[in-house]
Amino acid sequence: MDDRTNFADTPEATDIAYHFHAYTNARRHAEVGPMIIEDGDGIHVRDNNGNRYIEGMAGLWSVGVGFKDRRLIEAATRQLEKLPFYHNFGHKSHGPAIELAEKLVEIAPVPMSKVFYTNSGSEANDTVLKMVWYRSNALGKPEKKKVIARNRAYHGVTIASASLTGLPNNHRSFDLPIDRVLHTICPHYWKEGRDGETEDQFATRCADELEALIQREGPDTIAAFWAEPVMGAGGVVVPPPGYYERIQAVLAKYDILFVADEVICGFGRTGEMFGSTTCGIRPDVMVLSKQITSSYIPFSAIVMNDRFYDPIADESDRISTFGHGYTGGGHPLGAAVALENLAIIQDNDLVTNAREVGAHFRARLATLADRPLVGEVRGIGLIAAVELVEDKAAKSVSTVGRLGAMMNTAMQRNGLISRNMGDSLGFCPPLIITRDQADEMFEIVEKSMGEVEAELGL
Numbered sequence: 001m002d003d004r005t006n007f008a009d010t011p012e013a014t015d016i017a018y019h020f021h022a023y024t025n026a027r028r029h030a031e032v033g034p035m036i037i038e039d040g041d042g043i044h045v046r047d048n049n050g051n052r053y054i055e056g057m058a059g060l061w062s063v064g065v066g067f068k069d070r071r072l073i074e075a076a077t078r079q080l081e082k083l084p085f086y087h088n089f090g091h092k093s094h095g096p097a098i099e100l101a102e103k104l105v106e107i108a109p110v111p112m113s114k115v116f117y118t119n120s121g122s123e124a125n126d127t128v129l130k131m132v133w134y135r136s137n138a139l140g141k142p143e144k145k146k147v148i149a150r151n152r153a154y155h156g157v158t159i160a161s162a163s164l165t166g167l168p169n170n171h172r173s174f175d176l177p178i179d180r181v182l183h184t185i186c187p188h189y190w191k192e193g194r195d196g197e198t199e200d201q202f203a204t205r206c207a208d209e210l211e212a213l214i215q216r217e218g219p220d221t222i223a224a225f226w227a228e229p230v231m232g233a234g235g236v237v238v239p240p241p242g243y244y245e246r247i248q249a250v251l252a253k254y255d256i257l258f259v260a261d262e263v264i265c266g267f268g269r270t271g272e273m274f275g276s277t278t279c280g281i282r283p284d285v286m287v288l289s290k291q292i293t294s295s296y297i298p299f300s301a302i303v304m305n306d307r308f309y310d311p312i313a314d315e316s317d318r319i320s321t322f323g324h325g326y327t328g329g330g331h332p333l334g335a336a337v338a339l340e341n342l343a344i345i346q347d348n349d350l351v352t353n354a355r356e357v358g359a360h361f362r363a364r365l366a367t368l369a370d371r372p373l374v375g376e377v378r379g380i381g382l383i384a385a386v387e388l389v390e391d392k393a394a395k396s397v398s399t400v401g402r403l404g405a406m407m408n409t410a411m412q413r414n415g416l417i418s419r420n421m422g423d424s425l426g427f428c429p430p431l432i433i434t435r436d437q438a439d440e441m442f443e444i445v446e447k448s449m450g451e452v453e454a455e456l457g458l
């Protein structure tokens, strides 16, 4: 079949002909074609047909300061003119990497001491797993190599990080997860809580299940626990109060590290600078990406404490080098943009804005709870989800993803880009969004829901 027949001689046809898309049904793409975004400004983007949309997901949970921010563009330009590339292999360094490392340690929510640079969230998590293994060898505990993540977690798509991810589509047909990566219960009370179980009892059960897994596998074999403070791509899951306190008590008992994947939560998303603060987590390692540069430049960083770093440093001395690093790690352009991005977040108090506008937006979303299609409205700070169901009592749908896709299509038609994770609709707009814009966004959600209900004859 000639893929180009429906879109003859257009950018759409060229896209179909040559572009293999991420997270896309490749065969279906040939029929529906791409949505081509040409331009962005503030919280809006515009497609090549001139339609304007609110970017309700900040791209991929990432464009914190909005599109076309002048300060970021100028910081990037200045850095390109001064030093467009340098690296940090073999004792080399450069100003932006040094300044950013100091800054990240300074703003970390718990005492941290070192920063290692990578290029993406996946790479960062992959690197942390390598560091965990290296560290266990350094400590003379070669058996302590297993790690535990959670069902529905998202930590990326490289071989190690996709293994940490707890979503079937990231494993199926990829021969993943690799061994030594285990998963425990997702702390989603609405979905996983049992009849009659309180939130508090559920939090305790989550910690008990973690402990049982550790016991089954052998406590001396478990090195680290991985968690997004608030889960993002798994459907925006805010754990119940008391959950992390109990989880951390179990980890402390068995000398297990806590790796907080702050790739979505970091830099204000949860209404605090870091999700770890919001959730009461005291991580040994934090993984940062996305909003660190508002995704203007691919960039990520691993922030760690001495407990994590010291054995690794000793091992590198014993071997003669730490044999790991990326050409682009700590890229001067990314580091310069990250520094300016942080300054913008702080100068404009975008963390407070996320907290306040987020609370307002979520209060409006909560008014949808009684609608026939809504199972749960959840979120924290400026990240939220609406879970769609067909049967409210059974909390179920007959075809997974159908309602989510219908709502997504309706919202897009009405000028809002959101993202359906199955039947969870995600909302994660830029941190700069105003109260009025949040109202506009909500009104599109409400109107679209009315249209979908009508389409379903409800």
Ligand code: PMP
Pocket: 060, 119, 120, 121, 122, 123, 125, 154, 155, 156, 157, 228, 232, 233, 261, 262, 263, 264, 289
């Ligand atoms: N961790 C989390 C929590 C994420 O949300 C993501 C991306 N959605 C990643 C890791 C992977 O980041 P990347 O796509 O940059 O590899």
